[in-house]
Amino acid sequence: MLLYGALNIKNRFLAMYKQANAGHVGCSLSVTEMLTFVRFGWMKEDDEIILSKGHAAAALYSMLAEDGTLSEEDIKTFYKNDTYLAAHPPVNKIKRIPFATGSLGHGLSLAAGLGLAQKLKKKDxxxxxxxSDGEINEGSTWEAALFIAHHNLTNVIWLIDRNKLQGYGRTEDVMKLEPLDKKLEAFGFNVLIADGHDFEALEKVKVESEKLKVPTAIICNTKKGHGWKTYEDKVDCHYLPMKDDQYSLITEEVKKDFELRIDRITD
Ligand SMILES: Cc1ncc(C[n+]2csc(CCOP(=O)(O)OP(=O)(O)O)c2C)c(N)n1
Incomplete structure (x- = not known):
């Protein structure tokens, strides 16, 4: 079940961040449900997933432990010397990580290239x-969008983690993106919008996207630091590592959030 998967993924990466004393906790909490849904609720075994916001690598590694690609022993090496579970995903080291990401703004171009190759080979x-949303500031993202629309790459599904925060401020203060849906539509995308933490909403856009004959961009409205009440939707959740008391608090909050959601389903 997706909710259990997301809980495990969160608990695992929170422990990883804690032992590494590393930041980017909020970035991973923002994208967990999206990753969980794509991996366990949408993609087929042969499909590819590219996490362009590579700074949320811990969430990706944790998801790959959840699906058995990585072992719990691998996970313990996160951030350590000689590990291949570095702060950003490496290339050619881990099954299901086709490209190194983390230099923001490149993921969509990589996806476009893969998409075109599949189309030419007539593969499905x-x-x-x-x-992320901040990386839409990069011109390369728009170039990839033009390319995807021009080649009508309906096999590329673009999900945007729209938490409205970047590293040092709010997206609309740093470089305005709105009206993002209209801009993407003008580029030739069918734009769908969903709550990026809500599996039912994600399921709806999945079903909707499958009816479409033009490329899909899904704006997933999220909260950076989702579930970390002290720092949710605050810029500090980007770089701040968790102190001991915060780690206890956040794991407790994540558990409560999970229980609330289970209750809502079973009511
Ligand atoms: C090309 C590039 N410039 C700068 C950085 C440093 N950096 C890491 S994360 C980040 C901003 C994160 O904001 P956003 O991209 O919106 O991600 P999210 O809020 O979803 O974590 C920046 C500028 C980078 N990784 N790549």
Whole structure:
């Protein structure tokens, strides 16, 4: 079940961040449900997933432990010397990580290339690309969007983690993106909008996207630091590592959030 998967993924990466004393906790909490849904609720075994916002690598590694690609022993090496579970995903080291990401703004171009290759080979593989919103500031993202629309790459599914925060401020203060849906539509996308933490909403856009004959961009409205009440939707959840008391608090909050959601389903 998706909710259990997301809980495990969160608990695992929170422990990883804690032992590494590393930041980017909020970035991973923002994207967990999107990753969980794509991996366990949408993609087929042969499909590709590209996490363009590579700074949320811990969430990706944790998801790959959840599906058995990585072991719990691998996970313990996160951030350590000589590990391949570095702060950003490496290339050619881990099954299901086709490209190194983390230099923001490149993931969608990589997805576009894969998408075109699949189309030329007449294969039905789908390419899921999760970008952040801040990296839409990069011109390369728009170039990839033009390319996807021009080649009508309906096999590329672009999900945007629209938490409205970047590293040092709010997206609309740093470089305005709105009206993002209209801009993407003008580029030739069918734009769908969903709550990126809500599996039912994600399921609806999945069903909707499958009816479409033009490329899909899904704006997933999220909260950076989702569930970390002290820092949710605050810029500090980007770089701040968790102190001991915060780690206890956040794991407790994540558990409560999970129980609330289970209750809502079973009511
Ligand atoms: C090309 C590039 N410039 C700068 C950075 C440093 N950096 C890491 S994360 C980040 C901003 C994160 O904001 P956003 O991209 O919106 O991600 P999210 O809020 O979803 O974590 C920046 C500028 C980078 N990784 N790549």
């Amino acid at each position: 593989k789908q390419i899921f690309c999760i970008t």
